[in-house]
Structures are given as C-alpha cells and as structure tokens.
Amino acid sequence: MGRVFVLVHGVVSYIVVLAVFAYFAGFVAGVCVPKTIDDGPVGPWPRALMIDLALLGGFALQHSVMARPWFKRMWTVFVPESAERSTYVLLASLQLALTMWVWHPLPTPIWQLGDGLLAAIVHGLAAIGWGLVLVSTFAVDHFHLFGLRQAVGHWLGRPAREPEFRVRGPYRLVRHPLMLGFLLAFWAAPTMSVGHLAFALAMTLYVLVALELEERDLRAQHGAHYDGYRARIPRLNPFARR
Numbered sequence: 001m002g003r004v005f006v007l008v009h010g011v012v013s014y015i016v017v018l019a020v021f022a023y024f025a026g027f028v029a030g031v032c033v034p035k036t037i038d039d040g041p042v043g044p045w046p047r048a049l050m051i052d053l054a055l056l057g058g059f060a061l062q063h064s065v066m067a068r069p070w071f072k073r074m075w076t077v078f079v080p081e082s083a084e085r086s087t088y089v090l091l092a093s094l095q096l097a098l099t100m101w102v103w104h105p106l107p108t109p110i111w112q113l114g115d116g117l118l119a120a121i122v123h124g125l126a127a128i129g130w131g132l133v134l135v136s137t138f139a140v141d142h143f144h145l146f147g148l149r150q151a152v153g154h155w156l157g158r159p160a161r162e163p164e165f166r167v168r169g170p171y172r173l174v175r176h177p178l179m180l181g182f183l184l185a186f187w188a189a190p191t192m193s194v195g196h197l198a199f200a201l202a203m204t205l206y207v208l209v210a211l212e213l214e215e216r217d218l219r220a221q222h223g224a225h226y227d228g229y230r231a232r233i234p235r236l237n238p239f240a241r242r
C-alpha cells in the first residue's frame with residue numbers, strides 16, 4: 001500500500017482516536033459535551049438496558065478479538081502491518097462513537113453527592129483516573145499504541161519495531177495502570193444513575209476478562225520475564241501485598 005496513503009490513514013486515525021477519547025471522557029463524566037451518559041429521550045427501561053448492553057458487548061467483543069495475536073496474523077494478510085494498528089484503533093473508536101451516539105439513558109439516580117466537598121473529591125478521583133490513562137499510554141509507547149509510529153516509520157522507509165516490555169512510571173505500581181485509570185474514571189461519579197451503573201458494571205466485567213486475555217498473550221510473548229514481573233507487581237490494586 002502506498003506510503004502516503006498509510007501515513008494519511010495513520011494521522012487521520014490518530015486524530016479520530018483523540019477526538020473520540022476526549023468526547024468519551026466528557027460523556028462518562030457528564031461534562032463539556034452535548035450528549036452525556038444520562039442525556040437523551042427516556043424510554044422503557046428494559047429496552048434501553050438491552051440496547052446499551054448490546055452496544056457495550058459489541059465494543060468489548062471487537063476490542064478483545066482484534067487485539068489477539070492470532071487475529072493480527074490473520075488480517076495482516078489483507079491489511080499491511082504498517083496500517084494494522086491504525087485500522088484497529090480507528091475501528092474501535094468508531095464503535096465507541098456509535099455506542100455513545102445510540103446510548104439510551106437510564107437517569108434514575110442511585111446516589112447523588114450534590115455539590116459539596118465529597119462531590120469535589122469524587123470528581124478529583126475521576127480526573128486522576130483519566131490522567132492515569134493518558135500517562136500510562138506514554139509509559140508503554142503512546143504513538144505505537146495508536147499506530148502513528150508504524151505509519152510514520154513506513155513513510156520514512158523505517159519499519160517500526162514491536163515496543164519493548166516496559167516497567168516504568170505507573171507500571172511500577174500495578175501491571176495495568178491504564179485499566180485502573182478507566183475503572184477509577186467509570187466508578188468515581190458524584191451522581192450515579194442506573195444507566196451509569198450498568199455501564200460501570202459491564203465495563204468492569206469486560207476489563208477483568210480483557211486483562212486475563214492480555215496477560216495470557218504477554219506470558220506467551222515474554223515468558224519468565226513476565227512471570228517475574230507478575231510475581232512482584234500487583235494487577236490493579238497498588239496497595240495489595242505481593
């Protein structure tokens with residue numbers, strides 16, 4: 001595939017990922033975006049819940065399958081390696097955008113903390129969660145994770161290598177800081193509606209399954225090195241004793 005095409009595809013995908021990701025943060029936190037997790041016409045709750053869970057299931061399935069090494073081997077027969085990651089993150093972002101667009105709210109509150117100090121602390125925890133997600137992408141390899149490094153490398157005639165296994169920054173505290181950041185951001189809600197709770201529960205389940213699959217791949221890839229890391233560093237809880 002043409003170098004310029006791969007480059008443009010990589011840059012466009014990266015911009016789409018950042019835009020969808022920024023919207024997603026506002027959608028979950030309920031700030032700064034036209035449609036949040038609790039906005040929209042309210043219909044019968046069983047229908048809304050079924051639609052929302054189907055949307056999240058579709059997102060989880062796509063994400064889990066496309067991230068597996070066997071799937072990558074299979075579809076790089078059609079998609080060049082240099083565009084593989086960009087295509088994956090682009091499709092995942094579009095699926096996430098669809099989920100937010102079609103999302104049916106279930107706004108009945110489970111808890112409401114109002115505007116006091118406690119609500120401010122919970123907002124702060126969510127902000128820490130989003131910050132942790134961003135920092136973690138740089139601690140692994142931000143530009144490789146979102147496919148831009150591969151696209152630029154291909155354009156320059158220097159194919160990007162697979163990123164090294166890294167134990168730095170938040171990866172010294174937990175093995176999955178990025179997912180820990182997401183969980184913090186999903187659960188730290190000053191107002192928790194039924195819809196938000198269903199979202200947080202479903203995504204937590206997805207994260208736990210996704211981590212099992214990812215660790216299986218990482219052990220196959222890095223063997224004893226990963227086993228040693230696994231023995232030393234807790235999975236998600238930085239306070240857990242090892």
Ligand SMILES: C[S@@+](CC[C@H](N)C(=O)[O-])C[C@H]1O[C@@H](n2cnc3c(N)ncnc32)[C@H](O)[C@@H]1O
Pocket residue numbers: 136140163164165166167171175176177178179180214218
């Ligand atoms: C979306 S990132 C999430 C990483 C991790 N599960 C987390 O929550 O921080 C997924 C990619 O990061 C890679 N990865 C996971 N841990 C890593 C580490 N310590 N160093 C480099 N890459 C890592 C995985 O192989 C996978 O390709």
